[in-house]
Every structure is written in C-alpha cells, then in structure tokens.
Amino acid sequence: MSKVIFSNITKRFPGVAGATAVDRLNLTIEEGTLVTLLGPSGCGKTTTLRMLAGFETPSDGTITIGGRDVTNVPVNARNVGMVFQSYALFPHMSVRENVEYGVRLLNLPRNEMRDRVDSTLETMALAQYADRSPSRLSGGQQQRVALARAVVTQPKVLLFDEPLSNLDAQLRERMRDELRSIQLRLGITSLYVTHDQSEAMAISDRVVVMRNGIIEQDDTPLNVYARPGTGFVAEFMGxxxxxxxxxxxxxxxxxxxxxxxxxxxxxxxxxxxxxxxxxxxxxxxxxxxxxxxxxxxxxxxxxxxxxxxxxxxxxxxxxxxxxxxxxxxxxxxxxxxxxxxxxxxxxxxxxxxxxxxxxxxxxxx
Missing domain, CATH: 2.40.50.140 (Nucleic acid-binding proteins)
Structure with a gap:
C-alpha cells in the first residue's frame, strides 16, 4: 500500500517574514491516484511536496507513506521518485545511462537492472534514443527521460514539481496527456504541483487548491471548477x-x-x-x-x-x-x-x- 497521509503538517521558516509556509495541513492521497496541489506563488504547494520528498522537515505533524512514518526519514530511504522542473539530466551521459543511474544505487543483479531499464525505455517510447545524449533530444523527449529515471526504481510515490513549465504551449498540452496516461498505466500514487489551472483539471483525480499555507478546497476537478467552495477558488479556477x-x-x-x-x-x-x-x-x-x-x-x-x-x-x-x-x-x-x-x-x-x-x-x- 502506498497511501500518503499528511497529518496536521506545519512548516515554519524561522527568521523569515510570513514564516509559516504551511499551516496545519491535513491531506490524504489514496493509493494509485494523482493529486495536484494548485495555487499562486507562495501558497505552500512546493513546500508541501518537498516535505513529502524529504528535502524539508515539518515543524509539526507527521507524514506517512503506506502506513510508515517518514517524517524524519532521509530522502534516499523513502522510496520516492521525483520529476523536476529542470529535468536535471546528466549531459555527459546517454539516455540509457541517465535512466540506469536511478537503479545503480539499488545494487540489483546486472541482468535485472538491464531488464528493468530496457522495459522502462520501452514504456516511455525511448528505446530508439537510448544511445543519444540529452542535448540531441527535444524538450518532450527530455521530459520522458526524466520521468523514466524516476519510475525505473519502482517508487511507492511519484512527485512532479511543475514538470511542464519549461515547454511551449502545444508541447505542454501533449506532454500533459502523456504524463497522465503513463501514471494511470503504472498505477503509481502521485503528487503533482502546478500553478496552471487547466493542467491541474486535465490530469488530476483530485485538485487541492491552496492559499497562504492552507487548503481552500480539496475536491474533484469538476467540483472545484463548477462548485467552488470560496470566492478565491471561484476566481482562481479560470x-x-x-x-x-x-x-x-x-x-x-x-x-x-x-x-x-x-x-x-x-x-x-x-x-x-x-x-x-x-x-x-x-x-x-x-x-x-x-x-x-x-x-x-x-x-x-x-x-x-x-x-x-x-x-x-x-x-x-x-x-x-x-x-x-x-x-x-x-x-x-x-x-x-x-x-x-x-x-x-x-x-x-x-x-x-x-x-x-x-x-x-x-x-x-
């Protein structure tokens, strides 16, 4: 089971004006679903994602993954995959080597590692580009390499930090649909962060609208748009x-x-x-x-x-x-x-x- 539960999570940054980035947040992400954190800059969505990844430690509250308390567990011991906004690919490595990098630290038998990488490249339609360097790929192809590197480790939870913001409008729409298709096929519990309302509504099982570190509404995309709970949600969603x-x-x-x-x-x-x-x-x-x-x-x-x-x-x-x-x-x-x-x-x-x-x-x- 890879259900994710945030229980009364607060994150304060001492010495910073408006230091409470997330305030008593309670959120459950059911196994296999994709939940999007949506809101304006500074609303706390990225901080929430970084706490689940382990890059930030909550000031109060607990985070569990599959029933295991990971609040103070190091990043490398959480079995969480992450797709960054910048892709973060290694330019001196081929596509295969970039994807392989994700499983090297697992100390798998060589045959199993090769089979897993091959299977992931096929799933992401990257097999034909396996020997290319990232610089010879389009933006959409680079995004798929970053996703392949994240999923090849078979993480319990997959995190997306505004992964499409560097793409042009048409490619962003195409990749949006592709990411959702892959997530559904793999069935990985996923948390997605964006400030793009149409993107959130198109890919999510649930949309969580945040402002000033709190949740304004947690609902289906249809209800968030058609039945907004507050004036802020109504105006923010389109x-x-x-x-x-x-x-x-x-x-x-x-x-x-x-x-x-x-x-x-x-x-x-x-x-x-x-x-x-x-x-x-x-x-x-x-x-x-x-x-x-x-x-x-x-x-x-x-x-x-x-x-x-x-x-x-x-x-x-x-x-x-x-x-x-x-x-x-x-x-x-x-x-x-x-x-x-x-x-x-x-x-x-x-x-x-x-x-x-x-x-x-x-x-x-």
Whole structure:
C-alpha cells in the first residue's frame, strides 16, 4: 500500500517574514491516484511536496507513506521518485545511462537492472534514443527521460514539481496527456504541483487548491471548477463573475437572488440553507452567458478582446463587472465598446457562495 497521509503538517521558516509556509495541513492521497496541489506563488504547494520528498522537515505533524512514518526519514530511504522542473539530466551521459543511474544505487543483479531499464525505455517510447545524449533530444523527449529515471526504481510515490513549465504551449498540452496516461498505466500514487489551472483539471483525480499555507478546497476537478467552495477558488479556477446579491424569495423552483435592480436569477438549491434577505455571491462562468436579442439582461460593453475561437467582452452590469465569451461572433458580429447588449444567463450551473463565508476568507488572506 502506498497511501500518503499528511497529518496536521506545519512548516515554519524561522527568521523569515510570513514564516509559516504551511499551516496545519491535513491531506490524504489514496493509493494509485494523482493529486495536484494548485495555487499562486507562495501558497505552500512546493513546500508541501518537498516535505513529502524529504528535502524539508515539518515543524509539526507527521507524514506517512503506506502506513510508515517518514517524517524524519532521509530522502534516499523513502522510496520516492521525483520529476523536476529542470529535468536535471546528466549531459555527459546517454539516455540509457541517465535512466540506469536511478537503479545503480539499488545494487540489483546486472541482468535485472538491464531488464528493468530496457522495459522502462520501452514504456516511455525511448528505446530508439537510448544511445543519444540529452542535448540531441527535444524538450518532450527530455521530459520522458526524466520521468523514466524516476519510475525505473519502482517508487511507492511519484512527485512532479511543475514538470511542464519549461515547454511551449502545444508541447505542454501533449506532454500533459502523456504524463497522465503513463501514471494511470503504472498505477503509481502521485503528487503533482502546478500553478496552471487547466493542467491541474486535465490530469488530476483530485485538485487541492491552496492559499497562504492552507487548503481552500480539496475536491474533484469538476467540483472545484463548477462548485467552488470560496470566492478565491471561484476566481482562481479560470474566469468567473462573482456577482453580489440578496436572496429575494425561496421558491419551489429554486432560490431567487436579486443581483441588481433590473437583474434577478432563480438559482438551484446549493449546499447551504438560505433565508430571505441573506447576502450571497453568485459564481457565473463566462461561458454561461450569451448574447440574446430576446434576453432580459442588459449590459454595457466596456472592453472587447478578440481571442480567435471567441470574443471576450468585459461589460458593466448595473455597476458590477461581468465578463462573458461569444463563440457565435461569426454570425452575430462583434460589438464595440460603449454598445449595450442584451444577454441571457443560464442559471442552472450558477453556484452560490454565502456572503459571510466569502468575506471571512478574504479577511483571513
């Protein structure tokens, strides 16, 4: 078993302003799953990964791998593989020698070591490049060598420290899918660190959003995006309109929220009980708003941004900022700044955040 458990983990750096990098973190990574730590710079995600690797020691709390307490166990005794952002390949070694380096310290019989390296090279589609030096490989191929070197030791846990950040956009997307495919095939428990939201949602079984050393939300990629637990998560996970309003009525069809004097939405019941007059925040994703000549919402265009596949509009909705995407601009045309548009909002996927919870989270930041 290679389940990973962080229990009340805190990491303080004495003598540094804002010294608590991770604060009472509790996190379980189930065997064979890939969990991504996601958040802005300085949120504690890399420190958390480094504590699991053994490069940092927690100030408080315990870390277990497969039921074994590894909190104070040295790096080389944890059976953890790591793929670094910089790849960290040895330039004077061939691909085979780089991969082989990972198992030399295991003192395996020569035949077993050769078979394991050969099998790993085949799995990573690197066999044909075995005799090449890293300098003769593309960025994606170098990334696969780094991954091969990490998995050839058959680690209990595999760690990824922003492994795709050095690649261009198209290659990053291709390698993202490849890494996930390999992880699923090998079934290795994995912890992945990134600041890229789309990357996290594409590869993860669970996404853990962090800020200021604490976990804001730990959930499936779908729920983190569609059902954010806080205003921070809603805004961090892609674009979101956080429209403030008051509960006007509780109806059989849902909760009617007055956003502005001229705009009200009837929204599905969420996870909280609401009363008339409660202040709430409504999370409306841009893709759930569309231009509609028969729409009941009017918004004044403030800025137009052409994005190729769609046009992004920043509008004024009775004093509240509202962003939406128009994918049908080929047919409807592109509006100009200052123009008023009629819109429809699909209220079904709109998610409500209690106003007091969102405000408390902002004040705690």
């Amino acid at each position: 674009k979101a309109n956080i429209l403030t309003g008051k509960v006007e009525t509780i109806e059989q069809s849902g909760i009617r929220v007055r956003i502005t004097p001229t705009v009200a939405l009837t929204l599905p019941y969420g996870d909280h009980a609401y009363r008339q007059g409660d202040e709430v925040r409504c999370v409306v994703r841009p893709e759930h708003i569309r231009v509609d000549p028969e729409g009941t919402v009017e918004a004044k265009v403030r800025r137009v941004v052409f994005q190729g596949a769609h046009v992004e509009y920043l509008t004024d909705l009775d004093g509240q900022d509202c962003v939406f995407l128009d994918t049908d601009y080929h047919r409807t045309g592109v509006a100009e700044a200052g123009q008023t548009l009629r819109l429809s909002i699909d209220s079904r996927p709109v998610w409500i955040l209690p106003q007091n919870k969102a405000d408390a989270m902002e004040r705690a930041a």
